[in-house]
Amino acid sequence: MTDARKQQGEKLTEAEAIERAKQGDAAAFKVLYDLHKRRVYSLCLRMTQNTASAEDLTQEAFLQLFRKIGTFRGESAFSTWLHRMSVNVVLMQLRKKNLPIVPIDDTLEGDEEGTVKKEPGAPDERLTGAIDRLRLQNAVDSLPPGYRTIFVLHDVEGYEHNEIAEMVGCSIGNSKSQLHKARLKLRELLKADRAEKARK
Amino acid sequence: MNCPEFERDLPECVEGVPSPEQQAHLNSCPTCSGLLLDLNSIASQAQMLSAADEPSAAVWNALEERLWSEGLIRRSAPAYLPAEVKPSFMQRWRAAWLVPVAAALAVVAVVKLYHPANVGDKNPVATQSQPQAQAPAPAQSARLKHKPALSHEDQQWLSTVSSRPPAQLAKFRSDLDQANAFIEDAQQSLQEDPNDVYMQQMLMNAYEQKQMLYELVVDDSSH
Numbered sequence: 001m002t003d004a005r006k007q008q009g010e011k012l013t014e015a016e017a018i019e020r021a022k023q024g025d026a027a028a029f030k031v032l033y034d035l036h037k038r039r040v041y042s043l044c045l046r047m048t049q050n051t052a053s054a055e056d057l058t059q060e061a062f063l064q065l066f067r068k069i070g071t072f073r074g075e076s077a078f079s080t081w082l083h084r085m086s087v088n089v090v091l092m093q094l095r096k097k098n099l100p101i102v103p104i105d106d107t108l109e110g111d112e113e114g115t116v117k118k119e120p121g122a123p124d125e126r127l128t129g130a131i132d133r134l135r136l137q138n139a140v141d142s143l144p145p146g147y148r149t150i151f152v153l154h155d156v157e158g159y160e161h162n163e164i165a166e167m168v169g170c171s172i173g174n175s176k177s178q179l180h181k182a183r184l185k186l187r188e189l190l191k192a193d194r195a196e197k198a199r200k
Numbered sequence: 201m202n203c204p205e206f207e208r209d210l211p212e213c214v215e216g217v218p219s220p221e222q223q224a225h226l227n228s229c230p231t232c233s234g235l236l237l238d239l240n241s242i243a244s245q246a247q248m249l250s251a252a253d254e255p256s257a258a259v260w261n262a263l264e265e266r267l268w269s270e271g272l273i274r275r276s277a278p279a280y281l282p283a284e285v286k287p288s289f290m291q292r293w294r295a296a297w298l299v300p301v302a303a304a305l306a307v308v309a310v311v312k313l314y315h316p317a318n319v320g321d322k323n324p325v326a327t328q329s330q331p332q333a334q335a336p337a338p339a340q341s342a343r344l345k346h347k348p349a350l351s352h353e354d355q356q357w358l359s360t361v362s363s364r365p366p367a368q369l370a371k372f373r374s375d376l377d378q379a380n381a382f383i384e385d386a387q388q389s390l391q392e393d394p395n396d397v398y399m400q401q402m403l404m405n406a407y408e409q410k411q412m413l414y415e416l417v418v419d420d421s422s423h
Contacts, residue, residue: 024272024273024274024404025273025274026264026267026273026274029264029267029272029273030260030264033260033263037254037255037259037260038251038252038253038254038255039250039251041253041254041255041259042249042250042251042252042253043250045253046249054255055255055256055258055259058255058259059259059262059263059266062263063263063266063267066267066272066273067270067272131241131242131245133245133248133249133252136242136245136246136248136249137249137252140246140249151246152249155242155243155246155247156246156247156249156250157250158247158250176211177211179211180210180211180214183214183239183242183243184239186242187235187238187239187242190242
């Protein structure tokens with residue numbers, strides 16, 4: 001980008017910011033940070049449920065990224081590269097704290113958790129209407145850690161089961177199983193929340 | 201197909217297209233149909249949680265500090281030099297900082313030229329891969345008042361070259377002490393005036409030069 005453009009206050013594109021960041025340009029780092037901070041932070045927050053931890057992990061993820069930015073050759077999207085790094089940072093932190101990531105070899109077969117809970121004689125009511133973002137967020141935060149990890153990685157962040165299996169160290173079948181249970185659990189939580197709201 | 205059978209196959213239905221058998225059951229069972237719709241809705245609405253939150257300004261501030269301290273970022277030096285640029289600092293260091301780097305480059309060049317591995321090489325001069333830096337004009341040499349403490353990284357670096365001849369090792373240590381003292385001095389100057397852009401640039405240069413010292417010597421060790 002020419003100095004004239006810069007003087008006119010035109011923003012750097014991501015590609016321009018990456019090249020400038022490789023040269024140590026502080027402003028370029030800030031551009032990259034601002035472009036991706038929300039997604040990285042949200043991921044960390046969903047996985048840890050703690051704002052202080054999430055901020056520390058966000059900082060760590062970006063620090064690792066910027067240390068290695070000189071090696072980025074553009075074979076994949078920058079956001080993909082950053083995001084994968086963020087996931088690894090979070091998972092490493094969870095492992096360090098011996099926090100459960102995903103239960104081992106837990107499949108649907110013969111598992112009560114994998115079925116729809118119904119009271120005898122009562123219809124299974126639908127979760128009608130649009131799902132409120134805040135309520136969904138609260139419900140996700142209420143999930144058991146293993147369910148939450150898989151749900152966040154798959155449904156929120158868009159990773160495929162084979163990618164999740166590789167990242168968290170479980171089987172693809174386990175990843176699918178946990179995801180299904182997570183969604184069923186969320187449905188229960190959202191219905192209960194809606195019933196509670198209706199009673200008030 | 202009954203409801204338990206459908207529920208067993210439910211995960212595939214949520215992430216894919218129901219089979220004709222499954223679709224037939226969905227058409228006749230409002231409970232399973234409602235369940236599938238709910239799970240699909242949850243899966244699709246989950247994306248709104250991505251990038252939903254914003255970190256506080258403190259995150260960037262702390263990150264910037266780390267980037268700065270690691271020498272990963274630099275601010276643009278002013279087009280002009282301040283009329284008075286820390287005369288005491290410049291009197292201490294001026295071009296003297298370049299001397300250890302030039303010396304290191306010269307040492308590496310000599311070692312490569314006369315390294316035993318080059319015996320039998322018909323053109324030993326050709327093995328000289330490192331450019332010889334021109335030593336700067338003699339300048340007021342810096343007298344170290346004290347040796348800054350070695351960081352863990354410094355100690356690791358010294359251990360990689362510990363097999364070198366003592367005289368060479370002493371020279372490396374001296375160069376490293378010079379580099380650290382320069383960095384420490386620049387940092388102290390910045391503490392007095394954190395907004396001194398020129399001093400910030402000097403500190404950045406110091407980190408870069410120290411890194412060059414590491415790379416020159418370690419690179420030679422690997423050959």
